[in-house]
Amino acid sequence: MTGTGGAVDSHPLAVEIRGGSKIFNPGRHNEVKAVADIDLDIGQGDFVTLIGPSGCGKSTLLRLIAALIDTTEGTVLVNGKTADAARLDRDYSMVFQRAGLFDWRNVSRNIELPLELMGWKAADRRRRSAEMLELVKLGEFARHHPAELSGGMQQRVAIARAMSFHPKLLLMDEPFGALDEMTREHMQNELLRIWNETQITVVFVTHSIPEAVFLSTKVVVMSPRPGRIAAVVDNDLGERNEATRDDPAFFANVTTVRNALRGGERP
Numbered sequence: 417m418t419g420t421g422g423a424v425d426s427h428p429l430a431v432e433i434r435g436g437s438k439i440f441n442p443g444r445h446n447e448v449k450a451v452a453d454i455d456l457d458i459g460q461g462d463f464v465t466l467i468g469p470s471g472c473g474k475s476t477l478l479r480l481i482a483a484l485i486d487t488t489e490g491t492v493l494v495n496g497k498t499a500d501a502a503r504l505d506r507d508y509s510m511v512f513q514r515a516g517l518f519d520w521r522n523v524s525r526n527i528e529l530p531l532e533l534m535g536w537k538a539a540d541r542r543r544r545s546a547e548m549l550e551l552v553k554l555g556e557f558a559r560h561h562p563a564e565l566s567g568g569m570q571q572r573v574a575i576a577r578a579m580s581f582h583p584k585l586l587l588m589d590e591p592f593g594a595l596d597e598m599t600r601e602h603m604q605n606e607l608l609r610i611w612n613e614t615q616i617t618v619v620f621v622t623h624s625i626p627e628a629v630f631l632s633t634k635v636v637v638m639s640p641r642p643g644r645i646a647a648v649v650d651n652d653l654g655e656r657n658e659a660t661r662d663d664p665a666f667f668a669n670v671t672t673v674r675n676a677l678r679g680g681e682r683p
């Protein structure tokens with residue numbers, strides 16, 4: 417993966433952005449230039465975090481990848497096709513800060529919802545839901561309803577639902593931001609386990625430097641608005657576990673990301 421001036425990895429690209437910019441309300445009194453001049457490559461199987469100060473355009477960049485909004489300038493390719501085409505082909509799925517589960521559906525039927533909308537047969541939906549519940553270690557909660565689950569468990573169901581239709585790319589917008597610290601660390605461990613088992617490409621937005629360093633293979637540091645890529649930090653910590661959080665290499669990378677954030681500040 418590259419940022420500005422970086423070298424391209426040899427493995428195929430999941431996301432390729434060239435000159436990506438987004439202006440909201442262009443030409444009006446309330447015009448906002450959210451992101452500018454984004455050049456970014458994300459390889460297939462990468463786990464990439466986007467981090468930067470509030471309002472720097474992290475979530476905007478994620479939505480450009482998802483084709484939920486259009487670029488004002490530049491191009492976004494997902495798996496070698498336009499972001500719009502990738503959305504129509506269901507190449508990606510998205511997880512937000514809130515799980516967004518439907519209270520009147522049990523856990524299994526929440527996971528089945530995208531499959532139902534895609535026309536999967538009932539037996540195939542049930543089988544896939546059961547597979548995903550095993551992946552997130554919630555098999556015994558298939559018939560429970562969301563209100564009966566903790567916040568962390570609800571987010572695991574949301575991840576299971578997002579991955580139910582075999583997307584190639586998982587976009588995550590601060591999915592653990594509302595969780596307490598212990599639950600958040602547990603969910604980080606669970607997400608890494610799922611990523612290692614599936615090798616799906618993940619793009620993850622966070623405000624937390626330790627979370628970014630613990631989770632990702634690369635950290636993309638963004639500057640204040642209009643968001644630009646200030647640095648791309650390689651984050652090779654090997655296999656992550658609880659001991660990683662006390663590893664000197666972990667703290668060194670936290671410091672590197674923090675310094676990159678400070679370096680991206682503008683007076």
